[in-house]
Amino acid sequence: MNTDDLSYLLNDLNDAQRQAVAAPPDRQRVLAGAGSGKTRVLVHRIAWLIQVEQASPYSVLAVTFTNKAAAEMRGRIQSLLGQHLQGMWVGTFHGLAHRLLRAHWQEAGLPEHFQILDSDDQHRLIRRVIKDLNLDEQRWPPKQAQIFINSRKDEGLRPQNIQANGDLFLATQRNIYAAYEAACQRAGAIDFSELLLRALDLWRNHPGLLEHYQRRFRHLLVDEFQDTNAVQYAWLRLLGQSGDSLMVVGDDDQSIYGWRGAKIQNIFQFCTDFPDARTVRLEQNYRSSATILNAANAVIAHNQERLGKELWTEGSQGEPIALYAAFNEYDEARYVTEQIRQAIGRGLARQDIAILYRSNAQSRVLEESLLREGIPYRIYGGQRFFERAEIKNAMAYLCVIHNPHQDAALERIINLPTRGIGDKTLDQLRDYARAHQVSLWTALHQSLERALISGRAASALLGFVQLLEELTQAVQGASLPRLTQILIERSGLWEYHRNEKGEKARTRLENLEELVNAAAAFEQDWDSSETPTPLAGFLAHASLESGEQQAAEHEDSVQLMTLHTAKGLEFPLVFMVGMEEGLFPHQMSLEEPGRLEEERRLAYVGITRAMQRLVMSHAEVRHLYGKEVRHALSRFVREIPSALIHSIRLSGNSGRASGLATSAPRLSESKGTAVAGTELKVGQLVRHALFGVGVLQAFEGSGAHTRVQIKFDTEGTKWLMLSHAKLES
Numbered sequence: 001m002n003t004d005d006l007s008y009l010l011n012d013l014n015d016a017q018r019q020a021v022a023a024p025p026d027r028q029r030v031l032a033g034a035g036s037g038k039t040r041v042l043v044h045r046i047a048w049l050i051q052v053e054q055a056s057p058y059s060v061l062a063v064t065f066t067n068k069a070a071a072e073m074r075g076r077i078q079s080l081l082g083q084h085l086q087g088m089w090v091g092t093f094h095g096l097a098h099r100l101l102r103a104h105w106q107e108a109g110l111p112e113h114f115q116i117l118d119s120d121d122q123h124r125l126i127r128r129v130i131k132d133l134n135l136d137e138q139r140w141p142p143k144q145a146q147i148f149i150n151s152r153k154d155e156g157l158r159p160q161n162i163q164a165n166g167d168l169f170l171a172t173q174r175n176i177y178a179a180y181e182a183a184c185q186r187a188g189a190i191d192f193s194e195l196l197l198r199a200l201d202l203w204r205n206h207p208g209l210l211e212h213y214q215r216r217f218r219h220l221l222v223d224e225f226q227d228t229n230a231v232q233y234a235w236l237r238l239l240g241q242s243g244d245s246l247m248v249v250g251d252d253d254q255s256i257y258g259w260r261g262a263k264i265q266n267i268f269q270f271c272t273d274f275p276d277a278r279t280v281r282l283e284q285n286y287r288s289s290a291t292i293l294n295a296a297n298a299v300i301a302h303n304q305e306r307l308g309k310e311l312w313t314e315g316s317q318g319e320p321i322a323l324y325a326a327f328n329e330y331d332e333a334r335y336v337t338e339q340i341r342q343a344i345g346r347g348l349a350r351q352d353i354a355i356l357y358r359s360n361a362q363s364r365v366l367e368e369s370l371l372r373e374g375i376p377y378r379i380y381g382g383q384r385f386f387e388r389a390e391i392k393n394a395m396a397y398l399c400v401i402h403n404p405h406q407d408a409a410l411e412r413i414i415n416l417p418t419r420g421i422g423d424k425t426l427d428q429l430r431d432y433a434r435a436h437q438v439s440l441w442t443a444l445h446q447s448l449e450r451a452l453i454s455g456r457a458a459s460a461l462l463g464f465v466q467l468l469e470e471l472t473q474a475v476q477g478a479s480l481p482r483l484t485q486i487l488i489e490r491s492g493l494w495e496y497h498r499n500e501k502g503e504k505a506r507t508r509l510e511n512l513e514e515l516v517n518a519a520a521a522f523e524q525d526w527d528s529s530e531t532p533t534p535l536a537g538f539l540a541h542a543s544l545e546s547g548e549q550q551a552a553e554h555e556d557s558v559q560l561m562t563l564h565t566a567k568g569l570e571f572p573l574v575f576m577v578g579m580e581e582g583l584f585p586h587q588m589s590l591e592e593p594g595r596l597e598e599e600r601r602l603a604y605v606g607i608t609r610a611m612q613r614l615v616m617s618h619a620e621v622r623h624l625y626g627k628e629v630r631h632a633l634s635r636f637v638r639e640i641p642s643a644l645i646h647s648i649r650l651s652g653n654s655g656r657a658s659g660l661a662t663s664a665p666r667l668s669e670s671k672g673t674a675v676a677g678t679e680l681k682v683g684q685l686v687r688h689a690l691f692g693v694g695v696l697q698a699f700e701g702s703g704a705h706t707r708v709q710i711k712f713d714t715e716g717t718k719w720l721m722l723s724h725a726k727l728e729s
C-alpha cells in the first residue's frame with residue numbers, strides 16, 4: 001500500500017508515537033506520563049491494524065476504564081477509518097465479562113437469568129449471611145466483610161485459597177465469604193467483582209472456550225493499564241499469550257485504584273510474562289501549558305515509589321495557577337461560579353470547564369451555586385434513578401416474576417408491602433435454604449409442602465405464593481411497560497408508598513410512574529440479539545446502569561466530577577476545589593502508609609487534566625458530617641513551586657467573588673421553541689402540563705432513556721422521563 005494513503009493514520013503523531021502505531025503486529029508496553037498521547041496511540045494503532053495489517057475488526061479487543069471512554073474510542077477509530085466497525089469489542093473489563101457470562105452462563109455455572117448485585121444488594125446479603133452465621137454484627141460489621149470479600153475477589157482468591165493460620169479475624173471473614181458465596185450461588189446472583197472472577201474461571205475451567213476466544217481476539221489493547229487488578233491482568237495473560245499483537249498503555253504515576261485492588265506491579269510483571277515485549281516511552285506532553293506541567297511534575301516528584309520520568313512540552317508558559325483562599329465552602333462555590341461565568345463570557349464553551357473534587361458530597365454546594373447563576377452543569381455520580389428504594393422494590397418484583405429463584409430480590413419483597421411474613425418465618429426459610437442448598441423460593445415451597453411451617457405464618461406464605469401466581473398470570477403476554485405497571489399496582493407497592501406520608505411519598509409514586517416510562521423507552525430499542533426477552537434486558541440494563549458512575553451526554557454544560565472519574569479526560573479550564581489536608585489528601589490516607597502516595601497520584605491526575613488554566617481553592621472553614629472543621633492548606637498545593645502560583649486572598653475585593661447571586665435562573669438561549677432533548681439545559685426554566693413551572697436540575701441516562709430532574713415551584717422535585725414529559729421552555 002502506498003504510504004501516502006496512510007498519512008491520515010500517522011500525520012498527527014511524533015516519531016515515538018508513529019513507531020508504536022506502525023510497528024508490525026507485536027507486543028508493546030507504552031509507558032508514559034499524562035497527556036503524552038497514550039490514548040491517541042492506542043486509537044491509531046487499532047486503525048492501523050485494521051487498515052494496514054488487514055486485521056478484522058472482529059479480532060480486536062480493546063479495553064478502557066469507563067463506558068464513556070469506550071464509546072469515545074470506538075467513535076474515534078470509526079472516524080479515522082471512515083467506516084462503521086461491526087464485531088469489534090471495545091468496552092470495560094466489567095462490560096466484557098458480562099457479555100461473556102451471558103453468552104456462556106451454563107459453562108460459568110450460572111442460571112440463564114443470573115442477576116447482578118449492586119453494592120447495596122451485596123451489603124444486604126452479607127448482613128443476612130452474618131446473621132445466619134450467628135455472628136455479632138457489631139463485632140463483624142457487614143461493611144468490613146464486604147470490603148474483605150471484594151478485595152479477595154479482586155485478587156482472584158476464593159475462600160478456599162485463604163489461609164487463616166489460626167487467625168480469628170481471617171478465619172471468620174473467610175467463613176462469611178464462603179457463606180456469602182453459597183448464598184449468591186443459590187440466588188443465581190453475582191456481584192461486580194464476581195463478574196470478572198467468574199469470567200476468568202470460565203476460561204480457566206473450559207480450555208475449549210478459552211481457545212475459541214484466543215483464536216478470535218488476535219489483537220488486544222488496554223488503556224489505563226496501571227489500574228488493572230490481579231484478575232484483569234490474569235485475563236490479559238490468558239488471552240494475550242497466543243495473540244498476534246498486544247498493546248498496553250499506562251502511567252505508573254496515575255495509578256489511583258489501589259484501594260480497589262489495582263496493582264501497579266502489573267506494569268513490571270508484564271515484561272516478565274511477555275519477555276519479547278517492547279517498551280515505548282513518550283515524553284512530550286501535548287495537553288498542558290508549561291506552568292501546569294511543571295506543577296504536576298513538582299508534586300509527583302514527592303513520591304518515592306515511581307519509575308521516574310519527566311515530561312516536557314513545547315507549549316507556552318501559560319497563566320499561573322490561581323489559588324483562592326475561601327472563607328468557607330459557600331464562598332468557595334461563589335468564587336468558582338463567578339470565575340466560570342467570566343470564562344463563559346470570554347467565549348469558553350461550558351463543556352470545556354470542569355470542577356474536580358475528592359468526594360461526591362462536595363458537589364452539593366457547588367451545584368446550588370451554579371443553579372442560582374443559571375449555569376448549566378452536568379454531574380457524574382450521585383444517587384442514580386435505579387438505586388432509589390422504591391425503584392429497587394419495583395425492580396425486585398420484576399426480577400422475581402422473571403425468575404423466582406433470585407434470593408436477593410425475593411427477600412426484598414417477600415414482606416413488602418407487609419403481609420405478615422415475619423423475621424422468624426424468614427429465618428426458618430433461610431435455614432432451610434442453606435441446609436438443603438436451594439433457593440429461598442424452593443425452600444418456601446418445600447417448607448409448606450412438608451408442613452414445617454404452620455398456622456398464621458403458613459397462610460401468610462401461601463398468600464404470597466398466590467400473589468406471585470396471580471401476578472405471573474396477569475402479565476402473560478403484556479408489553480414491558482404494561483407488565484411493569486401491573487406489577488407495581490397489583491403487588492400493592494403503589495398502595496404501600498401512597499400510604500407513606502408527605503412529599504417523599506409523592507416523589508416515590510412519581511418515580512414509580514417514571515419506571516413505567518423507562519420500561520416503555522427501553523422496549524422501543526431493545527436489542528433482541530442481546531437478551532431473550534425485553535424483561536431480561538431491562539433487568540440487566542438497570543443493574544449495569546446503577547453500577548456505573550456515568551451521566552448522560554449533554555453538550556454544553558460545565559462538568560462536575562470526582563478526581564477519580566476525571567482520569568483520561570482533558571479540559572481547557574479546570575477547578576480543583578477543597579485543596580485541604582484531611583479532605584485531599586483524604587483523612588483516611590493520612591493514617592495509612594502507602595495511601596498517601598496514591599492520593600498524590602490523584603493530585604497528579606487532577607492537575608494534568610488542565611490544558612490552559614488551573615484554579616485551585618481551599619476553605620478555611622468547612623462543614624463536614626454536620627461539624628464545622630478547619631483544615632490546613634493541602635500539602636499538594638504546598639508542593640507546587642510558589643513561582644507557579646498566584647494567590648488570591650480573602651481580604652481585598654480583587655479576587656472575591658462578586659455578588660451573592662440570588663437572581664432567578666435565566667432562560668437559556670434557546671427560547672420559545674418546544675424543547676427537544678438536546679436543547680435542554682440544566683438551570684433552564686421549563687413548563688410541564690401538569691406540574692407547572694420548574695427549574696431543570698440534572699440529566700441522567702442517555703438517548704431514549706434520558707431522565708430529567710426538575711424542581712417545580714409548587715410540586716417539589718421530580719424525576720421525569722424526558723421522552724414522555726413533553727416539556728416546554
Ligand SMILES: Nc1ncnc2c1ncn2[C@@H]1O[C@H](COP(=O)(O)OP(=O)(O)OP(=O)(O)O)[C@@H](O)[C@H]1O
Pocket residue numbers: 012013014017032033034035036037038039040041251254285286287567568569570608
Ligand atoms: N503528536 C501529537 N500532536 C498533537 N497533539 C497530540 C499528539 N499526541 C497527542 N496529542 C493530544 O494531546 C492530548 C493528550 O493526548 P492523550 O489523551 O492521548 O494523552 P494520554 O497520554 O492518554 O493522557 P492521560 O495519561 O491523561 O490518559 C490530546 O488532546 C491529544 O489529542
Ligand SMILES: [Mg+2]
Pocket residue numbers: 038039040223568
Ligand atoms: Mg489516556
